[in-house]
Amino acid sequence: MAVTEIASAPRDRWLHTQEELMKFSASRKHMTYEQELTLRQKIGRFINGIADRLNANVERQFQFRTMSICSAIVHANRFFYVHSFRNIDLRDVCLAAVFLTAKSDDCPRSPRSILVASWPLRFGVSKIPDKLYDAAVGRMSFFETMLLQTIGFDLMLDLPHPHVLKQMEALDAGYIREAAYFFASDVLAYTDWSIRYTAAEIAAIVVYAVCIWAKHPLPDMSVEQPWFQVLAPQLTEADLLSNEQLINSTYYFFDGIIEFVALYEKLPTADRPRNVKDRIKAA
Structure with missing residues (x-):
């Protein structure tokens, strides 16, 4: 998918x-x-x-x-x-x-x-x-x-890292903040997402992926403003949980993780960034 x-x-x-x-x-x-x-x-x-x-x-x-x-x-x-x-x-x-x-x-x-x-x-x-x-x-x-x-002399870039750090703090996940920060760098280096998604959208997938891998609990998504909408207002709980339909107006977390892992596995071993799980342990 x-x-x-x-x-x-x-x-x-x-x-x-x-x-x-x-x-x-x-x-x-x-x-x-x-x-x-x-x-x-x-x-x-x-x-x-x-x-x-x-x-x-x-x-x-x-x-x-x-x-x-x-x-x-x-x-x-x-x-x-x-x-x-x-x-x-x-x-x-x-x-x-x-x-x-x-x-x-x-x-x-x-x-x-x-x-x-x-x-x-x-x-x-x-x-x-x-x-x-x-x-x-x-x-x-x-x-x-x-x-x-x-680039039209456009040197001002919005990178995902500030969004990641802010959201990790909001989720009380400071102990894996370093892992999320470096994962954001790896995503920019080893995918084409910098010309496909906004910094906030990239940050959303990074936060979600690292929290899942670290088994860090995520807040209840039924509240008035779920955590992920702080980063990407277009997202809904139904969009996150649905495995059956693709919604053109949303960024789909789960497939994004699968895509990054697939790209990572294709890299020569010597060229792979440090494993995210190792970073979580070291963070």
Whole structure:
């Protein structure tokens, strides 16, 4: 059963249903939806890899933060809704997204530091040849400009993390808050949900999934305003409990969990994020 998209409410220009994305991939005749999804997952892995190297041996207050990493991933995913993966190396866009996000989120990194962090991931060697450095900086600047033009200079992103933390506190689930926070990051990195759902909708599925896996009790849904409607007002109890019909105006929790787990299982073992259950134990 496919995940149902919210179709009745006005949507952000960057949000599209899975069916729309599949049709768009087919219309460009360059690759399938599944192939594009695999490349979007590579975006998440590459940007996370750069961030890990940027943050090595750096004091916490000066690190490239989780929210900045997620912002870079979202910008890159938006870029490749407009542009074809066939024509542009996703790693060029990832570098530009990291460079741009670091500046806009007030944790700037020099072009050299970003290139040094990414070079071994991209080319398998640690040192940037001197004769290639200037060209590499110029290339990153070019794609930064291209990225800015593509996203319309829209740098203000609504990410699911604040929604997740607020709702976990409301549910008295602080002990698994860290697990939910990192699960939200994994969802952005390993799915295409950043161009399919609002931050609040993503937060809703994250909160529900982590509470179910942690066996944390959820409030009675028969009250005047159920907990899930704080995040996604369109949702009803009937929508949550029904396994027989798909409601176009709602985001369906259960299928969303199944979809994420299915995508997770397809990732190579070495590329999988830490298991959510392990995070719950460590939180």
